[in-house]
Structure formats: C-alpha cells, structure tokens
Amino acid sequence: MTEIIRAEGLVKEYIQGGRPVRALDGVDLVIEEGEFLAIMGPSGSGKSTLLHILGALDRPTEGRILIRGVDLSKLSDMELAELRNREIGFVFQFFNLIPRMDALSNVELPLAIAGVPREERRRRAMELLKLVGLGDRMTHKPNELSGGEQQRVAIARALANDPSIILCDEPTGNLDSKTGEEVIRLMKELNLESGKTFIIVTHDPAVAQMTERILYLHDGRIVGEKRRGMP
Amino acid sequence: MKTLDTLLYALDGVRERKFRFALNIIGILIGGAAITSLLAITQGVNRDISEQMELLGPTTIAITPGGFGYGGKGFLTMRDLERVKRIPHVALATPIISMSATVTIGGRTGVVPIVGVVPEEYLQVIRNIEVAEGRFIRRGDMAAAVLGANIAQPPGEEESIADVGSRIIVTIKTEEGIKRATYRVAGILKETGGAFIISPDDVIYISLRAAQQLFDMGNKIHRIAVEADSIENVDYVVDAIEDELGESVLVISAGFVRETVGRITTSLQVLLGGVAAISLIVAGIGIVNTMTISVMERTREIGILKAVGAKNRDVLLIFLSEAFITGFLGGVLGVLSGIFLGQVISSIAQLTYNIVLSPYITPTICVTVILFSSITGVLSGLYPAWRAANLNPVEALRYE
Numbered sequence: 288m289t290e291i292i293r294a295e296g297l298v299k300e301y302i303q304g305g306r307p308v309r310a311l312d313g314v315d316l317v318i319e320e321g322e323f324l325a326i327m328g329p330s331g332s333g334k335s336t337l338l339h340i341l342g343a344l345d346r347p348t349e350g351r352i353l354i355r356g357v358d359l360s361k362l363s364d365m366e367l368a369e370l371r372n373r374e375i376g377f378v379f380q381f382f383n384l385i386p387r388m389d390a391l392s393n394v395e396l397p398l399a400i401a402g403v404p405r406e407e408r409r410r411r412a413m414e415l416l417k418l419v420g421l422g423d424r425m426t427h428k429p430n431e432l433s434g435g436e437q438q439r440v441a442i443a444r445a446l447a448n449d450p451s452i453i454l455c456d457e458p459t460g461n462l463d464s465k466t467g468e469e470v471i472r473l474m475k476e477l478n479l480e481s482g483k484t485f486i487i488v489t490h491d492p493a494v495a496q497m498t499e500r501i502l503y504l505h506d507g508r509i510v511g512e513k514r515r516g517m518p
Numbered sequence: 519m520k521t522l523d524t525l526l527y528a529l530d531g532v533r534e535r536k537f538r539f540a541l542n543i544i545g546i547l548i549g550g551a552a553i554t555s556l557l558a559i560t561q562g563v564n565r566d567i568s569e570q571m572e573l574l575g576p577t578t579i580a581i582t583p584g585g586f587g588y589g590g591k592g593f594l595t596m597r598d599l600e601r602v603k604r605i606p607h608v609a610l611a612t613p614i615i616s617m618s619a620t621v622t623i624g625g626r627t628g629v630v631p632i633v634g635v636v637p638e639e640y641l642q643v644i645r646n647i648e649v650a651e652g653r654f655i656r657r658g659d660m661a662a663a664v665l666g667a668n669i670a671q672p673p674g675e676e677e678s679i680a681d682v683g684s685r686i687i688v689t690i691k692t693e694e695g696i697k698r699a700t701y702r703v704a705g706i707l708k709e710t711g712g713a714f715i716i717s718p719d720d721v722i723y724i725s726l727r728a729a730q731q732l733f734d735m736g737n738k739i740h741r742i743a744v745e746a747d748s749i750e751n752v753d754y755v756v757d758a759i760e761d762e763l764g765e766s767v768l769v770i771s772a773g774f775v776r777e778t779v780g781r782i783t784t785s786l787q788v789l790l791g792g793v794a795a796i797s798l799i800v801a802g803i804g805i806v807n808t809m810t811i812s813v814m815e816r817t818r819e820i821g822i823l824k825a826v827g828a829k830n831r832d833v834l835l836i837f838l839s840e841a842f843i844t845g846f847l848g849g850v851l852g853v854l855s856g857i858f859l860g861q862v863i864s865s866i867a868q869l870t871y872n873i874v875l876s877p878y879i880t881p882t883i884c885v886t887v888i889l890f891s892s893i894t895g896v897l898s899g900l901y902p903a904w905r906a907a908n909l910n911p912v913e914a915l916r917y918e
Contacts, residue, residue, distance in 0.1 A: 344825060345912045365829050372827020383822045383915065387534045397826040399523045444826065 550852015634729020845895015
C-alpha cells in the first residue's frame with residue numbers, strides 16, 4: 288500500500304481566553320491509501336484540530352504534513368484551497384449544507400468551484416446522489432431532509448471532485464444510532480468500492496468498531512493504536 | 519470559480535435576503551434618480567438656450583453698453599454705429615433702442631419693453647419674425663406699433679386683447695413729468711418661441727425714429743446689432759469692435775453666448791449632480807452596513823465554501839458581485855425613476871412658477887448614472903467582501 292498522508296511532529300497552539308492552549312502536542316502518523324481509519328478521544332483531546340490540519344483547512348504551529356509526498360507548509364493559501372477542492376472531501380457533524388440550496392446544488396458546489404461545466408456538474412451530482420441513495424430527493428432543500436439524508440448529501444458533496452481522502456468530523460454525532468450506523472456502512476462501501484481513504488473522528492466506540500484501525504488521541508498526543516483483528 | 523457561476527451564486531444569496539436587498543436598491547435608486555433628473559433638466563435648459571441662440575444666427579453680433587438688460591445706464595451713440603459700419607467684414611450694423619414703458623392696451627396696463635428698430639435692417643438680423651396680421655413697421659412710421667404675440671394675447675388669455683387698428687397708449691416718466699404717446703397697431707407677430715436677449719414675442723416694436731422721439735434719445739441708442747459677412751470673420755469683427763469702441767462695451771457673438779451658457783449650465787450640473795451624488799454615498803454606506811452584517815450571518819457558509827475548496831478570491835468575488843448587482847440594479851431603476859422624476863419636476867415648475875423645463879435625457883446621462891451606481895456598489899462591497907474572503911475557515915465553520 289502507498290502512503291498518502293504523513294504527519295511529523297504536529298504541534299498546534301492557539302490563544303483561548305488570553306492563555307495559550309496546546310491542542311496538538313507532537314503528533315506523528317502515517318496513513319496508507321485506502322485505509323478506513325478512526326481517530327478517537329475525549330472532547331478537547333485535539334481530534335478536530337488534527338482533522339482540520341490533515342484536511343489543509345488549518346496550518347500547524349510546528350511540524351509538517353505531507354499529502355502524497357507534497358509538503359503542505361510549502362503551499363500558498365490558494366494552492367491549499369485547490370488541494371481541498373480536488374483531493375479532500377469533508378463530512379461534518381452538523382452536515383454544513385447550504386440551507387437555501389437544494390441537494391443537487393449543494394453537491395454541485397465543489398464542482399462549480401473547480402470550474403466544471405454546468406451540464407457535467409449536474410450529471411455528476413445526480414450520479415452521486417443516486418449512489419448515496421437519494422435519487423428521489425435531489426431537489427429537496429436541507430430542511431426538507433432528515434438528518435441521515437442530509438449527511439448522505441454531505442457525503443455526496445465530499446465525493447464530488449473524486450478526491451482520494453474523505454475526512455469526517457463526528458459524522459454520526461447528530462444522528463440516532465441506527466441512522467449513524469447506516470451512514471458509516473455507506474462510507475465503508477464507498478471505501479471498499481472506490482479505494483478512497485476515510486479518516487473518521489469520533490468519540491463513539493460503536494463507530495470506531497466498524498473501522499480497521501483506531502488511533503487514540505489524548506491531550507494532543509497519540510496514546511494508542513488498535514488494528515482490527517488484533518487485541 | 520467561473521464568473522457566471524460567481525454571479526449566479528451571488529444572485530442566489532441576494533434572493534435569500536430580499537428585503538434588505540430591496541432597501542439597498544432603493545437607496546441607490548434615490549441617488550440615481552436624483553442625479554438623472556437633475557442632469558436631464560440642466561441638459562434640457564442648455565439645449566433650449568442653444569436652440570434659441572440659433573435664431574440669432576451664427577454671424578450675428580450684439581453690442582451693448584456693458585451689461586445685459588433693457589435700458590441699462592450706459593448708451594451707445596449713432597457715432598459708434600458709424601464707426602462700426604466702417605469695420606471691414608461688417609455686412610450690416612443696425613441701431614436698437616429698447617426701453618420699458620407703461621403701456622395700456624385694450625383697457626389693460628402693464629410694463630412692456632418698447633423696441634425701436636430700423637425695420638428692414640432689423641429683420642435681416644432677427645430672421646424668425648413673421649407677421650400674423652397686418653404688417654411690420656416701416657422706417658418712417660411715427661404712430662404705428664407692432665405687437666409681439668404674447669403682448670397681443672398674453673399667455674393664459676383666451677382671446678387677443680388687441681387687433682390691427684387698436685390704439686395703444688404708452689406712458690413714460692421723464693424729468694419734465696409724465697409723457698404720453700398713442701400708437702395704432704399696424705401688425706401682430708406670430709409666436710417665435712423667443713430669441714436670446716430680446717424675445718420678439720414679449721415686446722412692442724416701433725420705428726427707431728419714433729423711439730428716439732418718445733424717449734427723447736437724441737443721438738443715443740441702446741444696442742447695435744451687427745452681421746458679419748461670414749462665420750469665419752465673426753471673431754475678427756468682434757475684436758475690431760472692441761478695439762474701436764473700447765472696453766466699456768460688451769460685444770456678444772452667438773459663439774460667445776453659447777460658451778457662456780455652456781459654462782453656466784456645466785457649473786449648475788456639477789453643483790446639482792454633486793448634491794445628488796451625496797445621496798449615492800449615503801446609499802453606499804447603507805450597503806457597507808448591511809453587507810457587513812450579511813457577512814457575519816453567513817460566516818458558516820463562508821467556512822463551508824472554503825472547506826470545499828473556494829479560494830479567498832472566489833469568496834471576495836461572490837460578495838463583490840452581490841454589491842455590484844445591488845449598485846447596477848439600483849442604477850438602472852434609478853435612471854428609469856429619474857426620467858419620470860424629471861417629468862414631475864418640470865410639470866411642477868410649469869404649474870407653480872410657469873417655467874418651462876424640458877428634461878433632456880441623453881444616453882451619456884443614463885450610462886454615467888448606471889456606471890456611477892455600480893461603482894458605488896462595488897466600492898461599498900469592498901470592505902465586507904475583504905472581510906469575508908479573509909475569514910479563517912476553521913473559525914468560520916465553528917461559528918454558530
């Protein structure tokens with residue numbers, strides 16, 4: 288398997304309430320292409336911060352991160368934006384769909400940003416919404432969809448530009464356990480069929496159980512790792 | 519992001535905030551309408567005056583003894599006239615006496631300018647005079663008068679108050695006391711629509727000799743109208759007259775008048791346009807305000823856009839487009855309202871002050887107003903859009 292993400296000595300500090308907070312305190316990790324991985328930890332352990340840095344949404348205070356061997360610290364903000372657009376898809380706890388736009392337009396958004404022509408955009412978005420099982424809900428707005436459906440739209444949007452990495456920040460946090468399980472199962476299917484790398488931040492052990500590898504984060508450090516089939 | 523997609527996205531955002539958007543548009547619209555109507559009215563005034571001046575003819579030159587107005591304190595003399603006649607390229611020079619007097623016509627009394635002219639020469643200078651009834655005065659007429667259209671039938675009157683053959687009495691005050699003279703109406707003129715300096719519609723013509731006698735002018739005259747032999751020689755003749763008669767006289771050619779009127783209306787335009795532009799600035803501040811609020815409300819949306827790969831530039835352009843759409847639409851609607859407003863203002867002016875204003879909308883005015891409104895929109899959007907573009911994506915996504 289080829290290495291897709293490598294993080295070396297990641298430190299992230301920020302000021303909160305006038306005091307410096309160390310959200311990440313020297314994280315090293317390597318993720319192979321096609322992995323289905325969970326990052327677990329209590330709230331405040333730095334999971335989301337790590338995910339944002341892995342997704343090129345934020346820059347680390349120290350250390351570096353390489354995606355397919357490209358050092359992100361050497362890229363400009365504009366190049367990072369392009370990378371997010373092409374290589375990375377985000378799925379959030381609160382879905383983060385744009386409320387005034389229907390499912391199709393939400394899925395089309397990353398394609399529009401990439402400059403994909405209108406018809407192709409529409410075709411691709413319809414394809415993706417069918418793939419996530421929402422073929423009959425395409426023109427519904429987020430407030431007309433259930434939580435599970437909204438998260439499926441978000442997954443379709445994450446897949447829009449066919450990125451190789453999908454980052455999920457508590458994707459089941461706002462769903463009941465049954466719907467949450469369905470969403471994770473969908474992700475697993477996509478992982479198996481397309482070989483996309485999924486990194487799922489969660490504090491739900493049931494979700495983590497469905498992944499192949501779990502990284503445990505505590506106080507900004509990786510404190511443990513568990514592979515499926517291993518005790 | 520492609521330009522069209524940016525615009526469509528911005529439109530979509532605008533549609534979500536219709537009420538605020540409408541308020542912003544109204545702000546721009548008011549400014550645009552004010553500028554449009556005021557520019558149109560000053561343009562109209564300019565055009566009307568220019569048209570009137572065309573009646574004077576491009577080769578006509580007027581000499582007055584310094585200053586405009588009837589019966590000014592200064593005088594010219596018949597000797598001045600002879601000197602002007604000797605200047606090369608002067609085809610014609612004719613004396614004019616023009617003084618106000620109290621006139622009684624058909625039982626009505628009012629103050630009217632009495633103009634004494636040498637008829638056959640005068641008619642060569644003021645070419646748009648046409649007789650409606652009777653005849654124009656003749657050189658030797660001592661008791662004949664010709665009435666301008668507005669004298670024979672004052673505006674607002676249903677019927678004319680004088681006919682050919684009617685008697686008019688002219689009363690003037692002199693040092694010796696009240697002096698009265700009686701004239702017979704020999705003719706009535708058609709309406710000309712006016713001319714610069716003297717409008718034939720609003721005066722009574724008598725012969726120069728009769729005027730000299732009436733006003734006891736002796737050798738003195740009020741004005742000399744000159745025709746140069748060609749347009750090319752007008753400037754030469756103007757200079758020569760100034761040399762001959764000295765600095766105390768005012769020599770006016772059609773070109774000079776046009777220039778002066780142009781200067782006055784241009785300053786008027788700048789002044790009124792400037793006042794109206796202030797309202798656009800106020801509207802712009804309104805846009806800055808609402809867009810800043812809008813950026814705050816949409817912080818999360820901006821975070822989402824950035825997460826899915828929008829560049830700072832994309833976000834900047836989305837918000838600038840919104841501002842542009844506001845300015846542009848406001849400008850277009852402002853022009854349309856301004857055309858209407860100009861009509862309203864001219865109707866009010868006509869009804870209340872009896873001033874005829876004919877607003878003149880040129881394509882330049884429309885384009886200028888729309889351009890100016892659009893620029894106002896974009897400038898107002900700069901700061902909020904810059905703020906939006908530079909939001910930290912992680913913080914934006916966390917924003918509740």
